[in-house]
Amino acid sequence: MTAATPLLPPADWRDFLALTKPRVMTLVVFTGLCGMLAAPVGIHPVIGFTAILCIALGAGAAGALNQWYEADIDAKMRRTQKRPLPDGRMDRQAALHFGVGLAAFSVILMFVAVNFAAAAILTVSILFYVLIYTVWLKRRTPQNIVIGGAAGAFPPLIGWAAATGHVALLPVLLFSLVFLWTPPHFWALALFMNSDYTNAGVPMLPVVAGERVTRRQIGLYTIPMALVAIAPWALGLTGAIYGTVAIAMTLAFAGLATIVATRTTTNDDTMKPEKTLFRYSILYLFVMFGALVVDRWVFA
Template structure:
């Protein structure tokens, strides 16, 4: 892997660079699933406390993203899609990113514990540590299964939202955790198929790099099936109503259809990977729609 030197004397960072460290686009989905977990809980929470809980989830996600970029500044400098981030671009020094990430994470956990409850705070802390230590430090550079195991990091928000509202954990938020956990591999592998040259240049052992496109497409299809089952399960288990159930079935069938198209595609060039790009785009819509349907179902009952 080519060596990259991050500028020792970074230019003064402004507020936009600190915002960029939190990966706001990724945070949107994290915050939304956390909010849905909170709203789906069988209790009514005071709006101020609800806002505080979601703020803590957002700050915790931002902290994890900042620490991820602090640790991976060398990798980000090697990939086109990440080279303009504050650290590899030289607009911020690594110490500032580290202090920002640690401070933001500690504040989010402490505020969650004091304002809501310590179970939600503990799960929030676990989610931050999982993403930073297990995924970023331990798995990402070592195994093509990094996304599979590391997917747990992004699966916590519904659990956190539910725990913030109720003070406990139940079957429904666990199923929502499982849904996101199983959704993560096909979502990220679809992306990694058409940007695999970036991962190869950085020496990251993503599945398309080490096992090839065909194996990756097989795995996308294999993970889509249990993901769809996890999505639909709350309905037959009596944890949701028909609004959610019908939406989950319909959306999962569309996801499966797109995964089959990816499975049948044999292209090796990014320009010919239209099915992969469509699956990646739909996978984001899928999760927003599934969780939105859950909240609609809960409030229509």
Template sequence: MNTTTMNPTVTAPADWRDFLALTKPRVLSLVVFTGLCGMLAAPASIHPVLGFTAILCITLGAGAAGALNQWYEADIDAKMKRTANRPLPAGRMDRQAALHFGVGLATFSVLLMGLAVNLLAAAILTVSILFYVLVYTVWLKRRTPQNIVIGGAAGAFPPLIGWAAATGHVDMLPVLLFTIVFLWTPPHFWALSLFVRTDYANAGVPMLPVVAGTKTTRTQVLLYTLPMVAAAVAPWPMGLTGAIYGVAAVALSGLFLLLSARVAFNRETDQAKMKPERQLFAYSIVYLFVLFGALVADRLVLA
């Protein structure tokens, strides 16, 4: 990135809505939810105040990562229709303000987690922020079509953080939750990138559909769905969850697999007509919410 590139002239001071937009609220909601589910599924109780503090720290840390991502990628965002109206490319905020906001949120979230909750949760939170900003945003995003594959780990940390906040350690179940989100990320984002690939091409981002084409991307969507389904179902036969989660995982993952297969065998090249890809992208968000919700319901029943 050319760090000397300036944003459009800032015509007025940014307001609270611009700072909120920096945190990527839509992404944030899923991150916070999986972190909360990781905490509630843990076999240990946590004081409500500490639990609230832990979720607040996850929220602030994820928001900080989103803000720093937008600070670094302001030039890319300006070239994409989907992101052109974000505060920085739209000229509603100065880059320096976004940088200070992101660094401040990150520092505060980690310090508060370490002082109020425990050091392990704070350490994992630190790794998640640094991974998203340095590994995904700075290193991978502009260099390789594997950016989503490796970078997907950044969004998979919240269940680990929630579990560690409640228990002070990490077990097999949160590792599997991490694995589910990690393997879910490529089909989720590749489904999106298939019907917005022109945006990525115009911005010079080497997303898989841009570099390898739609046929290869569709195949990869299905190939990554297979281990994701296995990871999602695995906690049930391993005895880590009960039937509520198990049945939900089988049903939800079966539908995910069906939608992925429809994407894999689709031959439509017109982005505006890529219905299977849009359906998979929309369902993938619902999938993760309901799957993790079923995990919590299962834990509450077993308790």
């Protein structure tokens, strides 16, 4: 006879909240909100609130399903081993049911209360993050972040579609900005968390190709990101406020990325430039999208 698997106590509500990756969700919701507010048409406040709620729920569902699938990896990494599943505070089946239920609810509510276009893009974003990035790419290729970065780039498209019912050039550029921003952002993190990814067997670029290649790729990806960041102003889709902020913030990003791309480190290096780039990259998106909304309000 085999010993029965011990039953876990019921998960606390804070554990379910942790499954949704609330810190990641903050940026997702913000870019989705800015995509909505930057649209050329207004949206009823109740419908707008519902759309943002659906984006948040969809992002939370994707985060929960990601943690359900990657519980074994999370258990091997210092950064993630205190999450509810690897820490033994929640049953995996509960996490799966929570994630699937939240995803279905968010998409159905978006379709019923907002419109089909926003619901369709939300569905694609959830499936892309869970199936393409988490299940297919994450454990197989160092290009996981490059391709999988599309998952986090959908919110501006969803927000715009919620307001207009369609997609236009500006939200596509915003999608492209987040898509191209993702590799420098995550590879900066991967450089100073390299040991964690090595222990977990995740083929992040520093683990597979080495530090020097990763630094070079950070520098290379910053170039098209910078061009896309300035493109909305250069193409006349935004005004001077966004253009000024975009140029200043992107120059600072490029400067930090250049430092990271050209430096060498030792085993006891504190990785301060890499940590600085990672933290600045988060601020960068918040400021860029915030400037876009201010610009649209001023020049509307």
